[in-house]
Amino acid sequence: MAARTPPEAAGAGTASAGTDPGSDAPAVLPGGAVTARALARRLGVSQSMISRAFSPGASIAPAMRARILAAAEALGYRPNFIAASLSRRRSSLVGLVMGELSNPFYPAVLEQFSQALQAAGFQTLLFTVPPGQEADAALPLLRQYHVDAVVVTSASLSSAGAAHWRGDGRSALLFNRAGDGPTPLDSIACDNVGGGRLAAEALLARGRQRPAFVAGRADTSTSREREAGFFAVFAERGLAPPRRIEAGEYSYAAGHRAALAAGDTDGLFFANDILALGGLDALRHGRGRRVPEEVSVIGFDDIPMAAWPAYELATLRQPVAAMVAASVALLRARLSGQAGPEPHRQRLPAELLRRASL
């Protein structure tokens, strides 16, 4: 079965001479592009066969495929994804819209998404949304690149933008964000309400009497949902509602300010870890309060710093890996047309990590 390489090759001089890694690449144009046609001519077959050799499940004899793949390897041929995308009307590109990369939670999300997408055969086209802006601005560009799907994380997408996207028959997914209002988009997020409840229960179990909640950005579903869960527990038990402090944004500095303004509280639940870390520092270094002796602090996300000895922050861990896996699975289902028309909304449970700050 030894794949015979046509010895007659093309040119005379450099012939096949084996692919010597030491020397510069020969026989290949300086432009570097070996096309399927060139390979085909070389092997005396049609360009179609080259294409089929690289298409899993295509109609092609095993021997032929082996011969082509070997030759491709030798000449350094790889299908041009751009051309393939045009022809196949599918780019294998997924647009990833991100904001708030300054919150360490998101780089982790980004990394896992990137890996998962790569593993699933997609490439990641990254868009960064400047703080405070909506993701809508990225949509036209994403459309021009004909991405197969869009994942919007940590940024908001207006209903109009969402509708527009859907109108194109493309797939969009909100990650860690719920659609605002009747947005007909898929979404995968953490069970923020449940997480808020766990936080409330933990503080109550700890015997805290004067709890408080520090809200993040008011226009984020994460903050609102965590708040709702937190307050619900107190309401259900007939307890006075916790105090509520508005941090306004998800930043260390905002958390710091919020804690300084928190007044007399003995249990703080912050909308996320970055806020909580700022708050923790403010309590200890700014107000001289002892944590957890005098005040309990709970955050949300479980960013790496939460586990550092300087903080030992109790928090609600988001199941990022599972959320990413679910997202990619959903995208694949959508792209293969297996998912129904109704939006898929999934919530994964948060887990309470009890650390020293509680």
Next chain:
Amino acid sequence: MAARTPPEAAGAGTASAGTDPGSDAPAVLPGGAVTARALARRLGVSQSMISRAFSPGASIAPAMRARILAAAEALGYRPNFIAASLSRRRSSLVGLVMGELSNPFYPAVLEQFSQALQAAGFQTLLFTVPPGQEADAALPLLRQYHVDAVVVTSASLSSAGAAHWRGDGRSALLFNRAGDGPTPLDSIACDNVGGGRLAAEALLARGRQRPAFVAGRADTSTSREREAGFFAVFAERGLAPPRRIEAGEYSYAAGHRAALAAGDTDGLFFANDILALGGLDALRHGRGRRVPEEVSVIGFDDIPMAAWPAYELATLRQPVAAMVAASVALLRARLSGQAGPEPHRQRLPAELLRRASL
């Protein structure tokens, strides 16, 4: 409201249906793609004109361009980048290869790069390299997507991989990494040697007698260069060389361990901030040493956490914005063929930030 597209909006009915009687060609296909040809037919002009209307500097009458752009706006036409890339032999995509996103320094780099590239008309194709792996694995894929250039950050690229890339006539840029050995690649990085020197001088000026250096990954140029600069100052002054501790990797935990193993030192220079933060916590919480009274600590990078009250870490700030700007400028120069064949290597100075830990 979304732009509805009445079939006879502009022309007197597309009823003429011009070309193909077999398949109806509605102005807007269900897929959502309005093509240049459709728009052209609609306006009674040639497809070429549509293309030119969107090409700055193309030969087209201002009035014609305005008419086309208006119609495009109304119908939601946008040039298909995939098709344009194929035709123009240029994708406007830049591959960004990243690793170590767990080091907060890199998300910031990523964000700035993404923004700068977007502003320069490029899109970012992101590749994530799992820790410990070389960036080489991403190259074939990047080649298949015909990216215009590659930026490799916080990951290493083998000489072979580099040479291969160059052979294609493509442009590659090492960011914050020097080429290993005779790598003929462009590189833009911080002046790590100079930064190391500044650290040494700062510790000496502080009167520290038993300095130590905590190295990061041995295979990174950043760690080696910072170390070289640090040691050079002592050597030049005829002082005993500082103690050297091998952290092995750039992580909080490694820094923590290194500080615990640091023995009797009164001045620690860590290869980067993440290590330094781990070290700081180990010194304070693990060994009960007071910083800066008993020990001075200096890091490198200036990640956001370094400024937090819990740390107040003195560090060497990398001029990220300037480095990114220089990188994008270089890429543009390369792509427009303005840069010479010799690799461009640039070093931007680090700035010492004196904070409480010094």
Next chain:
DNA sequence: AGCGTGATTGCATACGGATGCAAAAGCCCT
């Protein structure tokens, strides 16, 4: 040996735009 079938392969064309070249318009001047 002839035929039926399923497996392979080649052909031709589509995907959506960009662009060299030549035809068609304008413009200015004598």
Next chain:
DNA sequence: AGGGCTTTTGCATCCGTATGCAATCACGCT
């Protein structure tokens, strides 16, 4: 009014693959 030019347009082709369809091939069976 006609000639010499400069703009504008349209035409035809190309970019590199994928794929429907028809042509071939390889075999097993009667």
